[in-house]
Amino acid sequence: MRLRTRIMTLLMAFALTPIALAQSDMTAAADGQYVPRLGDIMNAIQTRHMKLWFAGKSSNWGLAAYELGQLKAGLVEAASMYTGIPATNVNTMGEPVQSISDAIEARDGRRFSKAVDELTAGCNACHRSMERDYIVIRVPDISPFSDQVFAPQNKH
């Protein structure tokens, strides 16, 4: 439990609004309300993983930061609602999340790509450790989100 709390603190280190939302969802769950299934949280994380990549590739750093926040909130949600998932695997996600954040801050495309590779390896490490080795994540090549513009709309 203490380790889990530490992980949560770690993931929430640069807390943004999405984290606050995740926390209110947790409270709702404790009240016996709707609890999203882990697979559904993961599907949302998968979407953020893709959008994060296309945002970074398009040097849309504002969007990349937003998607990273959403992805992180998803991991926090998964770790808090599903205590059966290994804490150490959630913990290892903290480092690549931080590296991506640093790369976004520095607007460094190369660092960004490397950090997303590390994050993706972290996704798969947990899937393997949970006998889900058939769920393999990779960096995407073509955006399935044809209704969303990833190129930055104005120069910041």
Ligand code: HEC
């Ligand atoms: C701490 C462990 C853990 C981490 C980290 C993790 N996952 Fe998962 N993931 C799971 C588990 C467990 C399942 C299976 C859930 C189930 O059986 O309902 C899963 C399932 C999935 C699925 C399948 C969902 C479906 O229903 O088709 C996808 C996609 C997925 N994860 C994406 C990701 C991505 C992308 C990342 C990294 C950004 C990630 N996961 C990180 C534990 C993890």
